[in-house]
Amino acid sequence: MVRTAWSVALTIFLFTLTVVGCASTGSSPVAAKDFPSLAGKWDGWVRTTGSGSNPATLELSPSGDYITRTGAHESQGKAQIKDGSIVLVGTGGSGRLGVSSRESTASISERDGVLIMKGTGRDDIGPFDFEFTRR
Numbered sequence: 001m002v003r004t005a006w007s008v009a010l011t012i013f014l015f016t017l018t019v020v021g022c023a024s025t026g027s028s029p030v031a032a033k034d035f036p037s038l039a040g041k042w043d044g045w046v047r048t049t050g051s052g053s054n055p056a057t058l059e060l061s062p063s064g065d066y067i068t069r070t071g072a073h074e075s076q077g078k079a080q081i082k083d084g085s086i087v088l089v090g091t092g093g094s095g096r097l098g099v100s101s102r103e104s105t106a107s108i109s110e111r112d113g114v115l116i117m118k119g120t121g122r123d124d125i126g127p128f129d130f131e132f133t134r135r
Contacts (some may be wrong), residue, residue, distance in 0.1 A: 027111035031084035036062040038086075038108065042117060044132035046070050049125060058117070058132045073098065086117070104130070 032038060042058040046068070056070035064079040066088065075093030079086050090102030104121025115134040120127065 027109040027116065030108040030110050030115065032081045032086050032108050033084075034081070035060065035064045035079065038115070038117075038134075041135045042132035043135060044117075044130060046128060046130045048128040056130065056132070068093075071095075075102065077102070086119070088119070088121070090123070104128070106130075 039060050039062040042060065044056055044058070045053045046056040047053040054070045056068055058066060058068050060066045060079065064081075066077055066079055068075045068077075073093065073095030075090050075098055077088055077090040077092075079088050081087075084107075086106045086108070088104045088106065090098075092098060102121065102123040104119050106117045106119030109116050109118070117132045117134075118130070120129045122128070
């Protein structure tokens, strides 16, 4: 009985912490409408299975072509806008970033006037996630 009460209290605490944390970030979602408004250089990180989080850059062109670089590796691809989100489909590259069948989905938000791209994806090796802030 004590263990159940403790579990309920912990669950409520974690939920409250999550809600307060999300509310305090001050970020608001932004629907992706066109690539010219999102084009440019973005800085951030990519986290992959087994290698942890690595600093990365993303260059997005007004036509939706992109290049992601992390360390000595890079990937190229084509982005599409679908239902207000960005779908990134890899077309080539080197190292982990160059594996075939790589696709991810990202959302855009704005925090303190800065655009943030955050997403998740999967490739032949496993899942990955990323976050970039536009320069």
